[in-house]
Amino acid sequence: MYGMIHRAMRNMVHEELGEDAWLALEQKLKIGPMDLLTGKVYGDALTLGIITEAADRLNLAVDQCLIEFGRYWIRYVDQGSLASVMNFTGQDLASFIKNLDRLHLAVGAAMPDARLPAFSTLCNDPGHLVVEYRSERVGLEPFVLGLLQGLMERFHARGDIEVLSRGEKFVIFDIRYQDRD
């Protein structure tokens, strides 16, 4: 995965446990600032190692940590230098999810080695979305669930997300929501 993910994970650990916890994690995994470069693509084993170590320190199961990290990721990119990209991707939950592939098209142009997922909106009714997530990676379903939860928070919506079905390389999420206002 690209280094921006590692940076976000570092920030999450910093915020939750302080800098020393992250330094201890870095020491254990023998990583440093050069493993956190936004535009560089790193092997999935390293990313998974960081997430597993962070989960351990945060006292969370890896899947739960991935959900929390998904939610954190949305807040992270929304506050940083990518905020304008986030704003430009969509102004409500449905349009944002619908435009995710277009966002990834631009990300792919900036980072040609990144293996990016695909999202299709199978149903888009008021307060109801069915979203298909496709990826060559496995095991990131909890992360995507966290991302969708984070997006609901971003757009001040509340509701439930369930998995309708899953296959080897896809998961279909059912999102029922209502705007808080």
Next chain:
Amino acid sequence: MRLTVSEKQIGGLLPAFLNVDAFLNITALGPGIARHLPHVRIGMPCDEAFSILNFETAQFFREGPEIRPVQLISRVGDLPLSGAAVFHEGGCLLAVRFALSEKIFADGSMDLSDFGFADTGMLSTMLIALQRAMLEESQATAIESCDTKRNAVRIVRNAQAASPAIWRMISTTCCQ
């Protein structure tokens, strides 16, 4: 080759398109126009809603070629649009897109839905924003690395300075 493309499909490719009849009345418009210029309606004369910058309205259908570059600016909101005027039997398809400025990108007044799937201008703007973010973070990483190195040097120096004293302390302790 002749293709039949629905209004919805044209709207997907060119969300800000307009179609006008031979009298320059708007006969169809894209979802981007409906979103950002809600006062523009089907049946309205095009030049009531837009200034056509590079055509004399009266000369619009006398230009001859089938495709001409065209630039419009909305009379309300001053939104610039540019693209091609594609003349056909029933009138003209204004295959235009919103001009994407830094301001529009930053202020959130438009989003990706307002641009076509393969809109190169939109992709370039996104790419520039991503690269700018990466540059900022690379700079932050460089500063961090520099700070870490400086701290490490300071620790080594302090250790070197303190070592005679520590050595004396150890010797004294051992001799007692």
